Amino acid sequence: NLSTADIQRVDAAHHLHPFTDYKALNAEKSRVIARGDGIWLWDTDGNRFLDGMAGLWCTQIGHGRREIADAVHRQMTELEYYNTFFKTTHPAAAKLSEVLAELTPEGLNHVFFTNSGSEANDTVFRMVRYYWQLLGKPSKQVIIGRNYGYHGSTVAASALGGMAGMHAQAGMVPGVHHITPPYWFDYGGDMSPEEFGVWAARELERAIDELGEDNVAAFIAEPIQGAGGVLIPPETYWPEIRRICSERDILLVVDEVICGFGRTGNWFGSDTYDLKPDLMPIAKGLSSGYLPIGGVMVSDRVAEVVIEKGGEFYHGYTYSGHPAACAAALENLRIMRDEKVVEHCANEAAPYLQQKWAEFGEHPLVGEARMKGLVGALELVPNKPNRAERFDNVGQVGTMARDFSFGNGLIMRGVRDALIISPPLVMTREEIDQMAKLIGKTLDDTYAELKK
Numbered sequence: 001n002l003s004t005a006d007i008q009r010v011d012a013a014h015h016l017h018p019f020t021d022y023k024a025l026n027a028e029k030s031r032v033i034a035r036g037d038g039i040w041l042w043d044t045d046g047n048r049f050l051d052g053m054a055g056l057w058c059t060q061i062g063h064g065r066r067e068i069a070d071a072v073h074r075q076m077t078e079l080e081y082y083n084t085f086f087k088t089t090h091p092a093a094a095k096l097s098e099v100l101a102e103l104t105p106e107g108l109n110h111v112f113f114t115n116s117g118s119e120a121n122d123t124v125f126r127m128v129r130y131y132w133q134l135l136g137k138p139s140k141q142v143i144i145g146r147n148y149g150y151h152g153s154t155v156a157a158s159a160l161g162g163m164a165g166m167h168a169q170a171g172m173v174p175g176v177h178h179i180t181p182p183y184w185f186d187y188g189g190d191m192s193p194e195e196f197g198v199w200a201a202r203e204l205e206r207a208i209d210e211l212g213e214d215n216v217a218a219f220i221a222e223p224i225q226g227a228g229g230v231l232i233p234p235e236t237y238w239p240e241i242r243r244i245c246s247e248r249d250i251l252l253v254v255d256e257v258i259c260g261f262g263r264t265g266n267w268f269g270s271d272t273y274d275l276k277p278d279l280m281p282i283a284k285g286l287s288s289g290y291l292p293i294g295g296v297m298v299s300d301r302v303a304e305v306v307i308e309k310g311g312e313f314y315h316g317y318t319y320s321g322h323p324a325a326c327a328a329a330l331e332n333l334r335i336m337r338d339e340k341v342v343e344h345c346a347n348e349a350a351p352y353l354q355q356k357w358a359e360f361g362e363h364p365l366v367g368e369a370r371m372k373g374l375v376g377a378l379e380l381v382p383n384k385p386n387r388a389e390r391f392d393n394v395g396q397v398g399t400m401a402r403d404f405s406f407g408n409g410l411i412m413r414g415v416r417d418a419l420i421i422s423p424p425l426v427m428t429r430e431e432i433d434q435m436a437k438l439i440g441k442t443l444d445d446t447y448a449e450l451k452k
């Protein structure tokens with residue numbers, strides 16, 4: 001029964017938080033989240049927040065669903081843990097692999113379980129190179145990612161991502177190359193979004209030519225770049241990437257850690273953009289975040305090589321396919337299917353929030369309002385008539401707006417000078433109305449502060 005102040009004191013003394021400015025942590029007190037229910041969270045002082053980020057882009061079904069706790073409890077009392085190494089399995093892992101083969105796009109019929117999206121992408125890194133070795137093409141080593149991509153924080157995953165700060169702090173892994181993302185708002189030049197989409201996709205072709213097709217193993221990309229700022233590609237982008245991948249001898253890795261499990265209005269971003277991934281990392285919405293679990297969906301193309309030509313794949317995690325995490329994922333997917341959560345997102349919640357989004361696009365502080373499914377961004381600009389103009393100190397206004405949002409009882413994220421949203425997929429119209437009011441107030445508060 002520690003008081004809020006006690007928790008904050010102990011936390012500041014001993015707890016190093018992920019992606020947190022440690023100097024600020026000493027100066028400011030942590031928020032202490034104590035309880036969740038539906039789209040709401042409460043801190044230890046009883047303040048209520050609308051969870052506009054679904055945790056970290058993961059709580060598709062909202063917080064506090066008892067059925068998942070019960071399913072995990074049943075699993076824990078039967079078999080709390082056993083591993084899946086050396087051809088051992090258990091019912092929950094076997095069942096979940098079957099459900100995933102059913103739900104994911106055609107041709108993805110195998111899964112390698114991990115505990116997180118980062119581990120899924122480290123698995124990708126090792127599996128693509130192994131695949132080409134097995135095919136007698138060991139020179140195919142380079143993986144092409146994108147600037148502002150985010151694929152996780154482990155060593156290989158952070159190298160695949162395109163976050164300059166991460167590379168600067170820990171160095172780069174050899175054999176990774178990055179290209180420009182389809183971020184039309186940032187580009188600011190004369191090409192239309194459609195022209196720019198084709199141009200950005202052809203960056204991949206130019207990179208393959210430069211590096212040599214014999215040296216390139218794979219291209220990795222999120223359908224919509226999430227942590228990089230919800231970069232929604234122009235409609236021309238993915239068809240051109242599809243063409244390039246099918247003409248050139250490289251694997252397509254589609255990172256569905258954020259876009260998977262309904263976020264874009266279909267089960268997968270690959271369904272939304274008609275992609276046929278060779279490998280597909282998943283995590284987050286797989287269990288709605290109730291327990292840590294991720295995986296890599298492996299296509300028949302890759303599985304056939306790895307199974308037929310391969311021997312032992314020297315790779316795996318003690319908790320790959322953890323029984324309790326599999327039970328949580330299975331129950332989450334049962335809820336999502338039985339309650340038609342993806343259909344609700346596509347037909348109800350997303351169109352309704354998108355209407356509001358278009359209205360926010362008219363606000364004097366907003367240079368661009370973009371949204372697909374239930375993931376969106378509001379780009380904040382100093383001078384609306386000239387959208388190309390930016391705030392001097394990038395990130396300062398985004399952080400200010402995010403802090404106003406918290407103060408107003410809404411959790412949004414600031415990425416550079418954009419406000420990001422990715423709420424639970426189960427939001428009702430009334431809840432969206434409540435959220436929209438808080439967003440409007442946040443924009444007004446930020447605008448007024450800047451006018452002072």
Ligand code: PLP
Binds near residue numbers: 116118258
């Ligand atoms: N891939 C994408 C697209 C992500 O957004 C993230 C996390 O935000 C990851 C991978 C890493 O997942 P995790 O934090 O579970 O390791």
